[in-house]
Amino acid sequence: MSSTELPGVRAATAAVAPKVATVRVAEGEELRSVTLPGLTLNVRSRPPARSGLPHALYVHGLGGSSLNWSALMPLLEDVVDGEALDLPGFGDSPPPDDGNYSLTGHARAVIRFLDAAGHGPVHLIGNSLGGAVSTRVAAVRPDLVGTLTLISPALPELRVQRSAVPTALLALPGVDSLFTRLTKEWSAEQRTRGVLELCYGDPTRVTDEALRNAVEEMERRIQLPYFWDAMARSARGIVDAYTLGGQHGLWRQAERVLAPTLLVYGGRDQLVAYRMARKAAAAFRDSRLLTLPDAGHVAMMEYPETVALAIRELLDDCGGS
Numbered sequence: 001m002s003s004t005e006l007p008g009v010r011a012a013t014a015a016v017a018p019k020v021a022t023v024r025v026a027e028g029e030e031l032r033s034v035t036l037p038g039l040t041l042n043v044r045s046r047p048p049a050r051s052g053l054p055h056a057l058y059v060h061g062l063g064g065s066s067l068n069w070s071a072l073m074p075l076l077e078d079v080v081d082g083e084a085l086d087l088p089g090f091g092d093s094p095p096p097d098d099g100n101y102s103l104t105g106h107a108r109a110v111i112r113f114l115d116a117a118g119h120g121p122v123h124l125i126g127n128s129l130g131g132a133v134s135t136r137v138a139a140v141r142p143d144l145v146g147t148l149t150l151i152s153p154a155l156p157e158l159r160v161q162r163s164a165v166p167t168a169l170l171a172l173p174g175v176d177s178l179f180t181r182l183t184k185e186w187s188a189e190q191r192t193r194g195v196l197e198l199c200y201g202d203p204t205r206v207t208d209e210a211l212r213n214a215v216e217e218m219e220r221r222i223q224l225p226y227f228w229d230a231m232a233r234s235a236r237g238i239v240d241a242y243t244l245g246g247q248h249g250l251w252r253q254a255e256r257v258l259a260p261t262l263l264v265y266g267g268r269d270q271l272v273a274y275r276m277a278r279k280a281a282a283a284f285r286d287s288r289l290l291t292l293p294d295a296g297h298v299a300m301m302e303y304p305e306t307v308a309l310a311i312r313e314l315l316d317d318c319g320g321s
Contacts, residue, residue, distance in 0.1 A: 061128025065091030089230025101233035121146035139253035201268030201296035266295030
């Protein structure tokens with residue numbers, strides 16, 4: 001349910017999952033499966049308040065899923081026709097046929113989904129890894145993006161926070177197996193609480209019901225034979241993207257984004273440094289910045305009303321489409 005995940009299942013390369021519990025669907029949500037060549041994506045949506053609304057697409061972070069947007073989506077259903085996808089290998093989407101979990105691979109999946117949907121420019125909203133993916137999509141396919149909202153985007157940092165080092169280490173060969181051995185006795189609740197401690201500015205804000213739902217989702221995920229492989233390879237994809245220079249570098253691509261951009265940073269974010277907010281605001285040519293001193297890495301889950309208000313203001317200023 002978060003933008004990162006603690007390890008605990010053995011890496012596997014099986015493309016088909018065993019029978020596991022059904023993924024949770026919040027009240028008012030609908031799920032569907034979209035099959036593209038070499039790719040199947042699970043998509044979560046809510047019926048829009050009325051027809052003709054502009055489309056929005058939500059993209060989750062590393063280890064997360066479309067469930068990460070269940071708090072925010074209903075707050076915007078009267079202004080956008082929103083869909084949240086599970087990136088390949090995450091949520092309820094199976095691994096991609098080519099096994100490509102690079103940042104470019106994830107961006108290509110988003111582009112292919114948008115091209116197939118034919119919705120035209122959408123309001124693209126991404127968190128963490130999804131923020132980096134959305135940045136690349138907006139840079140290389142400006143025709144697909146009307147506005148861009150980035151919540152704690154995983155853009156390169158020269159000096160990584162100490163609390164983010166374990167996540168970065170997932171990219172190293174063999175580390176996933178080591179973590180698996182060290183944490184094999186952890187319960188789903190222990191893993192979930194560890195994620196909350198890492199991702200939330202104040203984990204006590206999580207309700208008992210939300211905790212129960214998160215534990216159930218964790219229990220479901222650890223039965224998927226490919227989940228840990230998807231985590232490790234996607235983490236490696238982020239690290240690889242951080243080392244790219246030239247026109248393929250993420251900061252260079254941020255400078256190429258034409259879409260009006262809302263940047264959201266949390267003051268208690270342990271994964272993306274708060275200090276990067278001003279650098280990002282300077283990089284995106286048409287940007288506005290929302291800083292939330294008490295938020296952690298998943299502001300759309302911690303302070304959904306505040307984030308929704310900022311997105312509404314962005315859409316209003318851009319004509320709502």
